[in-house]
Amino acid sequence: xxxxxxxxxxxxxxxxxxxxxxxxxxxxxxxxxxxxxxxxxxxxxxxxxxxxxxxxxxxxxxxxxxxxxxxxxxxxxxxxxxxxxxxxxxxxxxxxxxxxxxxxxxxxxxxxxxxxxxxxxxxxxxxxxxxxxxxxxxxxxxxxxxxxxxxxxxxxxxxxxxxxxxxxxxxxxxxxxxxxxxxxxxxxxxxxxxxxxxxxxxxxx
Numbered sequence: 279x280x281x282x283x284x285x286x287x288x289x290x291x292x293x294x295x296x297x298x299x300x301x302x303x304x305x306x307x308x309x310x311x312x313x314x315x316x317x318x319x320x321x322x323x324x325x326x327x328x329x330x331x332x333x334x335x336x337x338x339x340x341x342x343x344x345x346x347x348x349x350x351x352x353x354x355x356x357x358x359x360x361x362x363x364x365x366x367x368x369x370x371x372x373x374x375x376x377x378x379x380x381x382x383x384x385x386x387x388x389x390x391x392x393x394x395x396x397x398x399x400x401x402x403x404x405x406x407x408x409x410x411x412x413x414x415x416x417x418x419x420x421x422x423x424x425x426x427x428x429x430x431x432x433x434x435x436x437x438x439x440x441x442x443x444x445x446x447x448x449x450x451x452x453x454x455x456x457x458x459x460x461x462x463x464x465x466x467x468x469x470x471x472x473x474x475x476x477x478x479x480x481x482x483x
Contacts, residue, residue, distance in 0.1 A: 283412070284384050288369075292366045295363050302314060307394045307395050308462075321391065322366050323347070325369040379426065386416075386465070393458060410457040414444065418437065418447065431464070431482070434449035439460060449478075451481060463479075
């Protein structure tokens with residue numbers, strides 16, 4: 279099921295990328311140092327770069343996963359725009375199961391990175407609310423990979439969505455807002471904080 283949702287999101291992202299003009303294609307995203315072009319490349323990286331290739335490259339960066347990902351992203355970003363979008367469509371249904379994060383990792387990336395692109399551009403493009411519900415249920419559960427939610431970020435928080443019947447946590451400190459903003463803030467996007475309210479916003483910050 280999660281693979282099908284990821285496929286749907288990848289196709290939605292490809293459709294969005296197709297509508298952007300040249301200025302938007304080179305615009306900054308919420309991912310520091312990456313433009314829309316870089317995120318387009320990042321979406322196809324897991325399908326084009328095998329584990330062995332990634333592992334060998336990571337040795338060069340002394341095991342630093344973030345630097346290794348950045349290396350491959352920038353390399354793939356040299357490809358023409360049309361090629362990157364075509365690759366995303368062609369590989370939309372690929373089942374990617376990365377170490378540590380599993381299939382929820384790519385699903386999370388489609389939800390969050392779509393908004394990493396759309397928010398700075400002032401676009402409303404978003405995944406369905408049900409996708410955010412499923413993702414937040416996962417992000418707020420024990421044992422989530424630190425790459426997605428750093429340990430301790432959600433301790434004591436009670437998250438309440440204002441646009442759907444979703445809540446999480448029984449802590450004394452409440453955070454309320456649209457479920458998309460909650461998902462973005464939980465994954466460290468400070469740009470979503472103004473859309474939230476409650477005493478727990480400061481902790482998320």
